[in-house]
Amino acid sequence: MKNSQLYKGSLNTIIMKLLEENGKMYGYEITQKVKGITQGELNITEGALYPALHKLEAEGLLDVEIEKVDNRMRKYYKLTESGQKETVNRLSELEDFIRNMQSLVNPNPKLEF
Amino acid sequence: MKNSQLYKGSLNTIIMKLLEENGKMYGYEITQKVKGITQGELNITEGALYPALHKLEAEGLLDVEIEKVDNRMRKYYKLTESGQKETVNRLSELEDFIRNMQSLVNPNPKLEF
DNA sequence: TGGTTATGTATAAGAATCTTATGTATATTT
DNA sequence: AAATATACATAAGATTCTTATACATAACCA
DSSP states (O other): SSSGGGGTOOOHHHHHHHHHHHSEHHHHHHHHHHHHHTTTTTOOOHHHHHHHHHHHHHHSSEEEEEETTTTTEEEEEEHHHHHHHHHHHHHHHHHHHHHHHHHSSOOOOOOOO | OOGGGGGGHHHHHHHHHHHHHHHHEEHHHHHHHHHHTTTOOOOOOOOHHHHHHHHHHHHSSSEEEEEEETTTEEEEEEEOHHHHHHHHHHHHHHHHEEEEEHHHHHOOOOOOO
């Protein structure tokens, strides 16, 4: 994930948002999608991604479905019902986070009327 | 820091930005400032703050100056020259991070004019 | 006047998340 | 034939944080 530590803690939210948007995705597809959307700035490593997917599955937020395409295995993940509800919360937390960080970095735009 | 993991990795940037803005601050003051700006949403714990300050000092990004006020010790921190330069980088990284997260969460706002 | 809260700094144990390195396997491109 | 792309997986270690504890003074309240 580049060298910035800022992305720490945001991977779960990213995964869940992408699944909410795309229905179902497999791990490698997620890495490529993120790379594309961020124009190469954010590269999710497998060492971070797969454990994260397994944990979300263990928590009951994701369901998995294995397919074989071109003789290669794919594990498609999708949000469970519980996962869909939790995604709403995570996205809300992300909005709060971004708002708070902007308040800290971009203090009082000199509210002039 | 509330329960959200999203803030992980952002503490150094927050500290440095506040010091850039306010010249010099002491630990407790930083916690109160952050609490105020975020309206109580972000509470920096001492267990996170003090080790972070010590590390930034060890890296040569902060200078420390001890004062005694009302018979209580205060350690005022300020950015070194190197710290000022690094703050610019960190803030730039934060902007990239926020932009990338918004791209991921708020995909193509259906550009309608 | 005694107890709680606020001010102020500090560290240690453990949790959570990530990087880096490695491993396995097939398909495609050069 | 070799390198790259596709696809998943895990283990060791680094980093950052939470939680708990510790010490000390000042201020407020009952």
